[in-house]
Amino acid sequence: MVTRPLVFVGGRLIDGTGRPPVEDAAVLCESGLITWAGPRARLAAPPNADVIDVRSRTILPGFFDCHTHLTMRPGEGDALARLTAPQSLRVLQSVPNLRDTLLAGVTTVRDLSGADLGTKLAVERGLIRGPRVLIAIRILSITGGHGDWRSANGVDLTGGSGGGAVADGPDAFVRATRAVLQEGADCVKIAASGGMSSPRGEPAHGGLSAAEIEAVVTEAARHGDVAVAAHAQAGPGLRDAVRAGVRSIEHGYHLDDATIGEMVERGTFLVPTLSTLLREPEASDRRRWTGTARERLARAFAAGVPVALGTDAGLVPHGTNLRELELLVDFGLSPMAAIVAGTSAAARLCGVDGELGTVEPGKRADLVVADGDPLTRIGVLADPANIVLVLKDGQLEKDTAELFRAKEKTGSATV
Numbered sequence: 166m167v168t169r170p171l172v173f174v175g176g177r178l179i180d181g182t183g184r185p186p187v188e189d190a191a192v193l194c195e196s197g198l199i200t201w202a203g204p205r206a207r208l209a210a211p212p213n214a215d216v217i218d219v220r221s222r223t224i225l226p227g228f229f230d231c232h233t234h235l236t237m238r239p240g241e242g243d244a245l246a247r248l249t250a251p252q253s254l255r256v257l258q259s260v261p262n263l264r265d266t267l268l269a270g271v272t273t274v275r276d277l278s279g280a281d282l283g284t285k286l287a288v289e290r291g292l293i294r295g296p297r298v299l300i301a302i303r304i305l306s307i308t309g310g311h312g313d314w315r316s317a318n319g320v321d322l323t324g325g326s327g328g329g330a331v332a333d334g335p336d337a338f339v340r341a342t343r344a345v346l347q348e349g350a351d352c353v354k355i356a357a358s359g360g361m362s363s364p365r366g367e368p369a370h371g372g373l374s375a376a377e378i379e380a381v382v383t384e385a386a387r388h389g390d391v392a393v394a395a396h397a398q399a400g401p402g403l404r405d406a407v408r409a410g411v412r413s414i415e416h417g418y419h420l421d422d423a424t425i426g427e428m429v430e431r432g433t434f435l436v437p438t439l440s441t442l443l444r445e446p447e448a449s450d451r452r453r454w455t456g457t458a459r460e461r462l463a464r465a466f467a468a469g470v471p472v473a474l475g476t477d478a479g480l481v482p483h484g485t486n487l488r489e490l491e492l493l494v495d496f497g498l499s500p501m502a503a504i505v506a507g508t509s510a511a512a513r514l515c516g517v518d519g520e521l522g523t524v525e526p527g528k529r530a531d532l533v534v535a536d537g538d539p540l541t542r543i544g545v546l547a548d549p550a551n552i553v554l555v556l557k558d559g560q561l562e563k564d565t566a567e568l569f570r571a572k573e574k575t576g577s578a579t580v
């Protein structure tokens with residue numbers, strides 16, 4: 166925790182609310198919290214503050230990635246190699262994944278299977294470096310669904326976190342929901358459809374039935390309004406998940422107009438994971454989906470579905486998470502709307518908007534300082550080299566431009 170008050174002065178502030186930027190801004194941080202933000206000329210800084218000059222740079226909230234798999238890395242081999250890897254290897258490789266994510270400007274992630282309570286606590290306790298971690302632990306799936314990695318001959322590779330929890334029938338899904346919550350899950354992930362990387366089945370195949378999804382949503386809501394995240398790419402699962410009241414649709418590649426309308430009405434979030442949809446090399450099974458996905462997701466964006474940034478990192482490399490902003494803009498969001506998707510909207514999806522997601526008084530001091538102006542060129546945020554400073558809970562996590570070395574004290578500097 167930085168104990169002396171800290172004031173960033175002179176940069177362009179994009180506060181994450183979607184409001185226009187403030188030029189020549191100041192942001193005051195005290196005891197790990199933001200206590201003031203606005204035009205520098207109006208700041209009355211405390212006398213003993215450290216002053217960090219961020220002139221010609223942009224100050225933003227720490228970003229979110231609402232869909233990661235921290236225990237996974239691309240190029241681990243086939244599904245069999247991944248599923249048979251020692252559990253300790255999977256946990257340990259999340260250490261560099263966490264570090265790279267933080268250095269890319271992401272200060273909060275929601276891990277949608279793989280990371281467990283130990284990883285979350287290790288970051289909280291400062292044993293390893295990383296963004297704060299919210300966890301789903303494992304995906305709840307029907308027999309033969311997207312999260313059922315048992316082979317046809319009965320070999321079960323689903324052990325350990327990251328495997329699915331297989332259930333059938335509403336009562337069994339109530340039990341499965343209680344089980345992940347008992348293990349410390351912050352949200353509940355379900356497989357409402359098949360997927361491109363399913364062990365069997367197609368993206369348009371059904372996952373949990375409407376009654377099973379309702380059972381999960383109702384049970385999760387009884388435990389402190391826990392949100393349900395539905396993996397749903399196409400087919401009836403999209404509609405059923407939205408109607409049952411899930412908080413977010415993950416992927417949503419083939420949303421129809423009626424379901425888009427219902428998402429707008431209900432405020433259901435869409436986490437489109439474009440980084441993974443468009444990853445190279447474009448496999449032929451994926452190419453069939455990308456054209457329609459581009460058209461349907463653009464329609465959902467234009468209709469005003471709330472969008473939150475998520476990458477499915479783990480299938481793509483960790484540490485280039487903010488490339489997703491560029492892809493969101495490519496699919497039709499304005500640069501400002503993409504930044505909102507990665508900050509305040511993501512914080513709302515995760516239920517932490519009271520303390521994170523914007524640069525406003527009372528929020529935790531999670532800040533990013535970037536070279537360049539993302540409103541004219543959103544791609545500057547995609548390159549971690551342009552993220553010159555990361556502050557999390559008021560703690561300095563990255564400072565490649567050595568802005569802290571050049572700091573001055575109020576009184577000696579012109580504030």
Ligand SMILES: [Zn+2]
Pocket residue numbers: 232233234277477
């Ligand atoms: Zn995923």
